[in-house]
Amino acid sequence: MHKPALPSTFDLPARDYVRVVMMETSHSGNIGAVARAMKNMGLGNLCLVNPRAFPDETSYARAAGASDVLDRARVVSSLDEAIEDCVLVMGTSARGRKVPWPVMSPTDAARQVGDYHGKGEVAVVFGRENNGLSNEELQRCHVHIHIPTNPDYSSLNVAMAVQVMCYEIRMEYLRGLENSDSNPQLKAINSPEDPGWDVPPATVSELEGFFSHLEDTLAGIDFHRRDNPRQLMTRLRRLYQRARPDQMEVNILRGILTAVQKSASDPSAGVSSKKQDQTDV
Ligand code: SAH
Numbered sequence: 001m002h003k004p005a006l007p008s009t010f011d012l013p014a015r016d017y018v019r020v021v022m023m024e025t026s027h028s029g030n031i032g033a034v035a036r037a038m039k040n041m042g043l044g045n046l047c048l049v050n051p052r053a054f055p056d057e058t059s060y061a062r063a064a065g066a067s068d069v070l071d072r073a074r075v076v077s078s079l080d081e082a083i084e085d086c087v088l089v090m091g092t093s094a095r096g097r098k099v100p101w102p103v104m105s106p107t108d109a110a111r112q113v114g115d116y117h118g119k120g121e122v123a124v125v126f127g128r129e130n131n132g133l134s135n136e137e138l139q140r141c142h143v144h145i146h147i148p149t150n151p152d153y154s155s156l157n158v159a160m161a162v163q164v165m166c167y168e169i170r171m172e173y174l175r176g177l178e179n180s181d182s183n184p185q186l187k188a189i190n191s192p193e194d195p196g197w198d199v200p201p202a203t204v205s206e207l208e209g210f211f212s213h214l215e216d217t218l219a220g221i222d223f224h225r226r227d228n229p230r231q232l233m234t235r236l237r238r239l240y241q242r243a244r245p246d247q248m249e250v251n252i253l254r255g256i257l258t259a260v261q262k263s264a265s266d267p268s269a270g271v272s273s274k275k276q277d278q279t280d281v
Contacts, residue, residue: 018113018169019045020162021082021125023133028053030129032062033159035069041166042173046073047082047123079125079137084208087120087201088112088193088244091133091141092161094154098135099234101144102242109145110168114176115193119201124165126158139234140204142241192246199246210250210257211237217257221264 020038025031031054035046046069048054055070063070076082083089090109091101104112109124116122125141127133132155138144147164149156156164188194192201202210215233218224224232245253 015042015173016045017117017121018043019047019082019086019121019123020166021047021049021079021123022051022158022162023079023125023137024050024052024128025054025158026052026129028056028059029062030157030159031073032059032064032066032070034126034162035059035063035066035073037159037163037166039066039069041163041170043166043169044069044072046070048073048075049079049082050077051075079140080208083123083125083140084203084205085121086123086204088116088122089125089141089204090123090143090145091125091127091138092145092147092165093127093132093138094146094149094156095132096146097138099139099231099238101138101141101238103144103146106145106147106164106168107172109143109165110172112143112193113169114172116201117176118195119193120203124169126162129158139237142244191244193244197246199248202245202247202250206247206250207241207245210240210254213254213257217260217264220261 020034020043022031022034025048028051031046031048031051038044038046053059054073054075059070060067090104090112096103113122113124124145125133125137127137145165147156147161187196189196191197192199211233214236215224218232219226243249
């Protein structure tokens with residue numbers, strides 16, 4: 001059942017936890033079109049990683065009445081900077097990759113975005129017009145979103161891909177308002193994004209700290225060969241990101257790594273020093 005446009009006060013500022021990230025956009029008109037698409041759907045948090053030309057006249061012309069979204073857009077110089085404080089990162093791609101990642105439909109992805117409301121910042125990342133997101137960039141994401149286009153002609157214009165995602169996020173938001181009376185006790189508590197979980201989800205920078213600690217440790221015990229890495233770290237990254245660890249879980253894992261490093265460098269240190277390193281759980 002379709003309802004007409006609602007008064008503007010209806011949109012909560014809390015929607016700002018959803019961040020649209022655009023990687024190295026070459027056509028500034030697309031940035032304007034993205035701002036418009038976002039504002040139409042009640043979103044306003046735009047982050048641009050190394051745009052070729054921004055701000056400029058073309059972007060503002062294409063933004064129409066959404067110039068405020070461009071005014072407050074943040075320009076950064078790396079994907080790391082764009083997502084480091086996020087607790088959920090979703091990358092969008094038209095193409096499957098060699099090491100497949102968990103893939104979600106736009107509707108399921110929007111549901112996850114809704115689940116993270118109040119838990120921290122969420123980023124939805126969009127690629128370059130000419131060659132999308134690299135494998136490495138996609139591996140920084142917890143999940144991939146694929147818009148189920150015609151397999152023989154699968155690539156949408158980037159602003160149209162943003163439009164589809166922002167629409168789904170809005171629909172999820174509106175469904176959430178409708179169901180806000182439903183009994184919270186009936187909701188599952190499965191992972192840190194769910195209300196009732198005891199510890200906040202780990203941020204990207206906390207997880208990245210863990211991944212480099214893990215790599216150093218595995219190299220230190222000769223399990224990981226930096227001169228012949230194969231896909232080891234990629235697969236471990238996929239495993240841990242899939243688990244969506246919370247902050248304490250990351251601390252525990254890092255405590256274990258520190259103990260392994262200590263015992264590898266001084267096997268005689270033994271049990272007593274390990275005890276001291278135990279994370280307070
Ligand atoms: N030629 C590029 C596609 C770039 S399209 C390639 O082969 O990867 C620009 C961006 O729009 C993509 O990086 C992605 O963020 C988004 N996009 C386009 N089509 C999409 C689809 N079917 N599913 C998900 N994202 C899509």
